Amino acid sequence: MTLIRLFTVAIVVLASLAAPSAFAQGRDVGDQPGLVANPNDEQLDPKWQKTVVFFRTNEQPGTIIVHTNERYLYVIQGGGRAIRYGIGVGRDGFQWQGLQKITQKKEWPDWTPPEEMIQRQPYLPRWMAGGPGNPLGARAMYLGATVYRIHGTNQPTTIGTAVSSGCFRLTNPDVADLYERVPVGTKVIIRQRPEV
Numbered sequence: 560m561t562l563i564r565l566f567t568v569a570i571v572v573l574a575s576l577a578a579p580s581a582f583a584q585g586r587d588v589g590d591q592p593g594l595v596a597n598p599n600d601e602q603l604d605p606k607w608q609k610t611v612v613f614f615r616t617n618e619q620p621g622t623i624i625v626h627t628n629e630r631y632l633y634v635i636q637g638g639g640r641a642i643r644y645g646i647g648v649g650r651d652g653f654q655w656q657g658l659q660k661i662t663q664k665k666e667w668p669d670w671t672p673p674e675e676m677i678q679r680q681p682y683l684p685r686w687m688a689g690g691p692g693n694p695l696g697a698r699a700m701y702l703g704a705t706v707y708r709i710h711g712t713n714q715p716t717t718i719g720t721a722v723s724s725g726c727f728r729l730t731n732p733d734v735a736d737l738y739e740r741v742p743v744g745t746k747v748i749i750r751q752r753p754e755v
Contacts (some may be wrong), residue, residue, distance in 0.1 A: 624747075660746055
């Protein structure tokens with residue numbers, strides 16, 4: 560009996576030690592519809608805060624370039640500069656790359672999770688009105704004819720991580736800022752690896 564208790568305690572201790580590292584590696588915490596973020600959570604680590612950086616590219620000012628491996632979204636400015644935003648990206652198996660355009664923009668968008676997402680997370684609502692507890696956050700910019708968006712989030716602590724189903728998420732203040740800077744038709748380049 561004592562051996563069984565000792566074995567059980569050892570398993571519990573090992574599980575508790577493994578859990579934090581699994582979370583740090585981007586464990587799927589899932590979407591949390593209805594969660595309203597604490598405003599303090601919008602205050603990101605300086606590494607993820609919006610900033611102007613030097614950025615070498617041949618793309619025209621106004622172009623958006625997403626570097627999923629870096630967890631940054633860049634809006635190209637003139638003079639070799641860009642505005643850089645920290646973002647959350649797709650988890651393993653949900654990262655992608657390509658060329659899209661912003662085809663639609665919405666403030667406080669409603670959310671209809673795709674059927675594939677509902678199969679993975681059956682607890683999700685089939686539809687949710689826009690608002691502070693909506694996983695799409697304060698703004699959404701739709702990418703081409705895909706199901707992917709650049710959007711806000713009700714989970715700002717996920718910025719800098721890979722936990723989404725392929726969308727790119729920013730804090731609500733950052734997505735509102737980006738929303739005002741880019742029109743429908745903006746070119747969006749999604750890259751998984753930096754160029755050499």
